[in-house]
Amino acid sequence: MGADVVINSKDVDVRSEIMRLTDQVGIGRICEASGNVGMLNGCFKYLRKGGRVSILGLPKQALHIDDVLQDIVFKSLTITTVHGRRIFHTWNECEKLIADKKVDPSMLVTHDLPLSEHHNAFKTLLSGKCCKVLLDPSKV
Numbered sequence: 001m002g003a004d005v006v007i008n009s010k011d012v013d014v015r016s017e018i019m020r021l022t023d024q025v026g027i028g029r030i031c032e033a034s035g036n037v038g039m040l041n042g043c044f045k046y047l048r049k050g051g052r053v054s055i056l057g058l059p060k061q062a063l064h065i066d067d068v069l070q071d072i073v074f075k076s077l078t079i080t081t082v083h084g085r086r087i088f089h090t091w092n093e094c095e096k097l098i099a100d101k102k103v104d105p106s107m108l109v110t111h112d113l114p115l116s117e118h119h120n121a122f123k124t125l126l127s128g129k130c131c132k133v134l135l136d137p138s139k140v
Contacts, residue, residue: 055080
């Protein structure tokens, strides 16, 4: 989807790699959409001064910030969440981006299944081995 760099946290230390790539400055913006508490907790360490983090995922466990002063307060971060978002506005904007060919959603859809296979779709989704699963009611 146009990323310049992809970091697999299973292969490398994310913070070290981010700092190496940004000359020890950190990232300007993070959109955390997984809801993974470990990743969300680490996000604050990856940001530069004045950075922004958007919490889009829904964490199911408590967050823990190791060093609140260094990782949040002294960095003067901006933290935003999805609560109260304008859902219909967001859908309209996304639809426009897709219609204008500015975003290709096919890059996100890893499985395209008939609606009758909804059990398999959810099983696949919950396995973590896919990105987006499309259930198509017109397919048999």
